[in-house]
Amino acid sequence: MLNALDKHLLETVADLHDIPQGAYNIRKNGEGISRRSTANIEIKPKTDKPGIDIIVRPGTMGESVHIPVILTAEGLKDAVYNTFDIGEGADILVVAGCGIHNPGESETQHNGIHNFIIRKRARLRYVEKHYGQGEGGGQKTLNPTTIIEMEEGAYAEMELVQIRGVDNTKRITKARLHRNAHLLVTERMLTHGEQKAESKILVKLVGEDSSTQIISRSVAQDNSQQLFYPRVAGYNRCRAHVQCDSIIMHQAKVRSVPEIAANHADAQLVHEAAIGKIAGEQLVKLMTLGLSESEAEETILQGFLK
Amino acid sequence: MLEIRNLSLTLEGEKGSVEILEDINLTLQNHKLYVFTGPNGGGKSSLAKVIMGIYRPTGGKIILDGEDITALGVTERSRLGIGYAFQQPPRFKGLKVRELIQIAAGNKPIEGCSCLADVGLCPEDYLDRDVDASLSGGELKRIEIATLLARNLKVAIYDEPEAGIDLWSFSRLRETFQELHNKYDTTLVLISHQERILSLADEIVLIAGGTIREQGSRDDMWPVIMDKSCGGRKICPGAGDENVECFR
Numbered sequence: 372m373l374n375a376l377d378k379h380l381l382e383t384v385a386d387l388h389d390i391p392q393g394a395y396n397i398r399k400n401g402e403g404i405s406r407r408s409t410a411n412i413e414i415k416p417k418t419d420k421p422g423i424d425i426i427v428r429p430g431t432m433g434e435s436v437h438i439p440v441i442l443t444a445e446g447l448k449d450a451v452y453n454t455f456d457i458g459e460g461a462d463i464l465v466v467a468g469c470g471i472h473n474p475g476e477s478e479t480q481h482n483g484i485h486n487f488i489i490r491k492r493a494r495l496r497y498v499e500k501h502y503g504q505g506e507g508g509g510q511k512t513l514n515p516t517t518i519i520e521m522e523e524g525a526y527a528e529m530e531l532v533q534i535r536g537v538d539n540t541k542r543i544t545k546a547r548l549h550r551n552a553h554l555l556v557t558e559r560m561l562t563h564g565e566q567k568a569e570s571k572i573l574v575k576l577v578g579e580d581s582s583t584q585i586i587s588r589s590v591a592q593d594n595s596q597q598l599f600y601p602r603v604a605g606y607n608r609c610r611a612h613v614q615c616d617s618i619i620m621h622q623a624k625v626r627s628v629p630e631i632a633a634n635h636a637d638a639q640l641v642h643e644a645a646i647g648k649i650a651g652e653q654l655v656k657l658m659t660l661g662l663s664e665s666e667a668e669e670t671i672l673q674g675f676l677k
Numbered sequence: 678m679l680e681i682r683n684l685s686l687t688l689e690g691e692k693g694s695v696e697i698l699e700d701i702n703l704t705l706q707n708h709k710l711y712v713f714t715g716p717n718g719g720g721k722s723s724l725a726k727v728i729m730g731i732y733r734p735t736g737g738k739i740i741l742d743g744e745d746i747t748a749l750g751v752t753e754r755s756r757l758g759i760g761y762a763f764q765q766p767p768r769f770k771g772l773k774v775r776e777l778i779q780i781a782a783g784n785k786p787i788e789g790c791s792c793l794a795d796v797g798l799c800p801e802d803y804l805d806r807d808v809d810a811s812l813s814g815g816e817l818k819r820i821e822i823a824t825l826l827a828r829n830l831k832v833a834i835y836d837e838p839e840a841g842i843d844l845w846s847f848s849r850l851r852e853t854f855q856e857l858h859n860k861y862d863t864t865l866v867l868i869s870h871q872e873r874i875l876s877l878a879d880e881i882v883l884i885a886g887g888t889i890r891e892q893g894s895r896d897d898m899w900p901v902i903m904d905k906s907c908g909g910r911k912i913c914p915g916a917g918d919e920n921v922e923c924f925r
Contacts, residue, residue, distance in 0.1 A: 398729045465735050588770070588771075595750075597718055616770065648765055652763075653765040653767045653769060655731055655751060656753040656763065656766065656767050657780065658750075658752045658755065659729055659731075659760065659761050660751060660755060660780045660824060660828075661755040661756050661780070661781075661783065662752065662779045662780060663752050664752070668774075670772070670780065671769065671772070673771075674769055674770070674771035674772035674773075674776065675770055676771070677771045
């Protein structure tokens with residue numbers, strides 16, 4: 372059912388070598404092609420629009436859900452709405468991700484809208500990788516929107532990665548955190564060629580002692596352009612740390628606009644942002660250990676985006 | 678054996694070109710420990726960087742075991758067995774100590790490598806740390822030294838290895854250099870002002886004003902360097918000027 376190209380895309384975006392263990396839903400060219408629920412994790416298609424509901428029973432421990440999307444046709448515009456309901460006290464891993472192989476000249480686009488409700492004391496690790504390839508001149512566009520509601524004591528780690536080959540991306544991530552909830556967002560982005568990428572993050576800390584950490588690292592190569600808007604607003608006693616780091620190369624352009632807004636005297640919010648070239652002394656240090664200049668550069672970039 | 682012949686270095690500064698090194702002639706033998714000492718800005722680190730290939734000399738030759746390496750870059754010299762531990766090592770976001778040491782060690786497995794323990798760092802605590810701002814200056818410096826210890830070198834240059842390192846680790850470091858010297862054939866060069874490092878030397882090379890002012894065995898050089906009545910005045914680069922900054 373899965374051909375070699377499908378498998379390559381799945382491996383790249385979801386580290387999958389074949390049909391995964393546990394619950395999964397594989398979507399190809401706008402249709403669900405394979406799905407499995409488990410005793411604790413129910414996956415069912417939405418009736419009103421494309422997409423699925425993923426319902427994790429309270430207390431489910433150590434299970435995983437894989438929901439990769441692959442697009443291998445040109446000129447396809449795919450939009451999908453997925454809703455995750457992570458039950459109280461559950462602890463699970465969700466691996467999403469989208470790989471596009473655009474063989475032709477017209478644009479292939481995937482807009483994934485993910486809604487998360489993370490119930491009391493539930494823990495979620497979410498990994499999303501985006502990747503594009505294809506021999507034609509057709510644009511590969513990925514516009515993910517992620518909306519997260521975190522109940523009391525919930526914990527989530529969101530790892531958002533755009534690897535290579537995505538021509539256009541507009542990423543929107545919004546979260547609301549209630550009492551004692553904690554959200555860690557790590558974003559990794561590499562753009563090259565003429566690519567354009569935009570990422571807007573807004574975290575609202577509404578509950579007492581809620582906290583968030585946003586770590587964004589990006590590399591902009593060739594003529595690519597990147598724009599970052601990480602924002603945090605505190606409405607209670609809360610803590611936030613926003614850190615944006617970009618390595619800029621060639622003729623690329625990077626704009627980073629972090630914003631912190633405190634609406635409460637006990638909100639402790641910090642942001643840092645830095646854009647710069649690879650430091651010459653880092654290259655020289657690795658070369659003194661025997662690496663060539665290009666190997667040294669590759670090592671630095673790989674570590675930075677890890 | 679490393680030979681340096683008629684070496685000079687001129688760098689372009691903001692106020693035009695500056696002569697950093699002038700007609701340096703020096704032979705560094707295998708299995709000998711040298712300490713380069715002298716005033717700040719005298720040219721010690723610059724000489725080390727020329728040996729490593731980081732600076733290209735304006736004139737002269739560098740010869741390693743009979744092979745002229747003057748035209749070779751940093752990578753090639755490193756592969757021939759020259760190593761340099763930076764005075765102020767860079768930090769790397771996202772690179773782990775384990776990865777850095779693995780790059781240094783090449784194909785050798787780093788499990789069981791004593792290089793971290795030899796600088797007083799517990800491998801279990803440090804191998805999975807990032808080489809970034811979370812490390813203190815002293816920790817970073819010791820990891821820098823460990824990257825050289827992990828290698829099998831013909832010429833190893835340590836630029837002020839004691840800088841920023843606490844007293845306890847310093848004793849350990851001193852023993853490590855002594856042990857290295859006893860065990861291997863490596864030509865060791867330590868750039869230092871520290872008496873307890875100077876006392877390790879087979880030979881001391883006094884570099885000031887971009888030239889080698891004096892060179893000799895530790896015993897011969899000790900009185901020149903330690904002379905409390907400033908017997909070093911005859912070799913002091915500022916002697917005769919009104920505002921002399923003493924380098925001792």
